[in-house]
Amino acid sequence: MLIMNNYNNMFNDVPTPWGMYLQDSASPMAEGMLEVHDTVMFYLMMMLMLVGYLTYSMMKFNNKMSYKYLTHGSLLEFIWTLFPVMMLLLIAFPSFMLLYLTDDVIDPAMTIKCIGLQWYWSYEYSDFINDNGETISFDSYMMPEEMLEFGQLRLLDVDSRVVVPIDTHIRFIVTGGDVIHSFTVPALGFKVDATPGRLLQISTIITREGRFYGQCSEICGVAHSEMPMTIEAVSLPKFLDWLNEQ
Numbered sequence: 001m002l003i004m005n006n007y008n009n010m011f012n013d014v015p016t017p018w019g020m021y022l023q024d025s026a027s028p029m030a031e032g033m034l035e036v037h038d039t040v041m042f043y044l045m046m047m048l049m050l051v052g053y054l055t056y057s058m059m060k061f062n063n064k065m066s067y068k069y070l071t072h073g074s075l076l077e078f079i080w081t082l083f084p085v086m087m088l089l090l091i092a093f094p095s096f097m098l099l100y101l102t103d104d105v106i107d108p109a110m111t112i113k114c115i116g117l118q119w120y121w122s123y124e125y126s127d128f129i130n131d132n133g134e135t136i137s138f139d140s141y142m143m144p145e146e147m148l149e150f151g152q153l154r155l156l157d158v159d160s161r162v163v164v165p166i167d168t169h170i171r172f173i174v175t176g177g178d179v180i181h182s183f184t185v186p187a188l189g190f191k192v193d194a195t196p197g198r199l200l201q202i203s204t205i206i207t208r209e210g211r212f213y214g215q216c217s218e219i220c221g222v223a224h225s226e227m228p229m230t231i232e233a234v235s236l237p238k239f240l241d242w243l244n245e246q
């Protein structure tokens, strides 16, 4: 859900109190996930109504109804076997299609390495080096509650955000430095385990500017709830300005 941030007039994609639906998507992958959710919900509702209706009928007409072909009725059995199969196929097909699409990494223009640590994230922009010839990298800690500025979000904002350009194929390489963490940004459709000794990748193309928040999603110790991730998507010129400052 979108919330206007008074602090700097940027849109934030955050969980909202009593929010019942998924966050607005900001990438084709998250868009696909919303689509699959809605599709599956449609079939679930149809099944719920059918099963509910049949259960209700059976209770209402209990022992007052007889149907000669209820048992050993081949046609009836054929229908009530085929119907669930069709339903499952209708659910399975779009969901598998999305699953394999999300695994695809299409010719990324830049790569960001995200390392989950107890209890912060460390980011490396391996494609860019600073004046000293070092890779651009920084640690990203949660803003402590007493240091929050007006408009910043408790348990969600960090001291240094991951700034990325929009409309660019970006690859995130995720790993863990100590224990397993999970790099998760709902608005972008990310949920990648940060496993020590393993590199997992996910690619995205962010379709709009904004701040996308996420929280570590693999219980990793006492401060598991205090290692959020904030991704700030900006236009390419703004991203280059940011890069120059690093």
Ligand SMILES: [Cu+2]
Pocket (backbone or CB within 6 Å): 116, 117, 180, 181, 182, 216, 217, 218, 219, 220, 224, 227
């Ligand atoms: Cu963690």
